[in-house]
Every structure is written in C-alpha cells, then in structure tokens.
Amino acid sequence: MSRLREEEHLIAVRKGAWTKEEDILLRKCIEKYGEGKWRQVPLRAGLKRCRKSCRLRWLNYLSPNIRRGEFSEDEVELIIRLHKLLGNRWSLIAGRLPGRTANDIKNYWNSHLTKRLASNVNKSNPKSEDHVIIRPKPRTASIHPNWLKESISMVENQPKEMNRTWTAQKQPEDSTSWWQSLLAEVEKREEESATSSVVEDFEGMRKEANALECGVELDGWLLEMGILLSTP
DNA sequence: AAACAGTACAACCGCATATAT
C-alpha cells in the first residue's frame, strides 16, 4: 500500500453523496486558497474526503464556471461532431463547450446520445457508424511530453526543407482559429457530400502528411499537436 | 399503494502522465 493510500485509510474517508455542509466547507477552502494542491484540500477544509473526491466535487459541481441545465441543440450538435473527431476524449470536448464539464458531457452522451445515434444509424446507413476516431496521444497538454519530444526529434531529423514545408502547412495561427477551421472544414465537406464520413475528411489530411514524408504519426496526434504548438 | 424497471447523474476507481525529489 502506498503512503497516500495508507494516509487515506487512516483518516477513514467519507464516501458517497456530498452534503450541503461539505459543499460549503469545500467552497470556502477553494475561495481562500484557490484551486489546486488537492492533497491539502481535505485538511484545509476540514473534510473527511479524499483529494480526488474534493477535486471532482469542485470541478463537476461547485465551480462557479459550471453551467447547469439542459444542453441546447447547438451544444448537442457540437458534441456529436467533436465526438466524431475525438472519440471519448471528454475533457477535450468539454474544453470546447464553455461551462460544461467532461463528466456532464460523458453522462449526457452515455444516457442520451448513444441511443439517439444508434437509432439514427439503424434508420439510415448502418455503415455510417464505422468511423476512425482520431486519438490525440497525451491526456494532458504538457509543454514537453515525451511522445512529442520523440515525434519532434523525428521531424527534426528530416531534411530542413521538409520541416519548413511541414510547419508552414500544419502549424496553426492559434488554437481557436485552428479548431474553427477544422469544424468549418468538416461542415463544408458534409455539405458537399451527405454520405461522406469524417474518416474521409481526415484521409486527405493523412495523405498530405504522408506526402510530406515526415515519418510521424500525424493521424494520431495532429489534433493535440495543433493546440500544443500554439501554446505560448 | 407497492413492486419493479428504466433513466439520469453524481461519485468512485484504476491507470497514465507530469512533476518533484
């Protein structure tokens, strides 16, 4: 048993639904000390909860940034589209929906959209549900993740001319416009061909990448890469 | 009214990754 687990075991942490009193304590603690340092939060707040529980409660329920209530049609539309692109990367999807948490979106997806989409698929073309999901590798956007270092070194080892081409074509101006253009591109293609899937949209990008012979797995981490490269 | 089934969502758990020592 790790030290952390030992500590949590000794304290006899509470589990289950949060009470109003606990919420107040947690809120006061975050207001006083700010977010982060979750390990210290139970102690500071005087809560018999584990750090994870505190963090989750704050991020998914107490944080003032959270918007509650029904998902609008626009939001649902966006979730569906982003899920086509990203798969179950709920935190990334949530990042594009201000005020919505990854947990909310995940729950909404699992309880509403899976059924809805399944029925749509059955009604239309059953094959349309087969799509390749682009999975960015890192779960958190570190400035120097190992997977990126490796990939970058691979790129750097290519002839300079090639690098210049790649960066010129692939590096976005900023994350927002990059996402917007990505969605716009998908939208455009959908309009052009109602039967084409998102897979086809990205096949083009993949071919472009292959044509550049960068030797990197662009299809796997292109999405996150765009965000990382634009991070100051 | 009681029993049961289905649904929605809050919360937990295990794991991967980042960061500190």
Add this chain to the structure above:
DNA sequence: CATATATGCGGTTGTACTGTT
C-alpha cells in the same frame, strides 16, 4: 536517472428519482 508523489482522465458503478404495471 530512478523513484515517489500529485494530478487528471475515462470507464464504471451506485443510487435517487420517475414512470409503469
């Protein structure tokens, strides 16, 4: 560089609530 610790994520579970029989 190796190890320990902290953080964040996605999958899954538990349970309160609602509708149906």
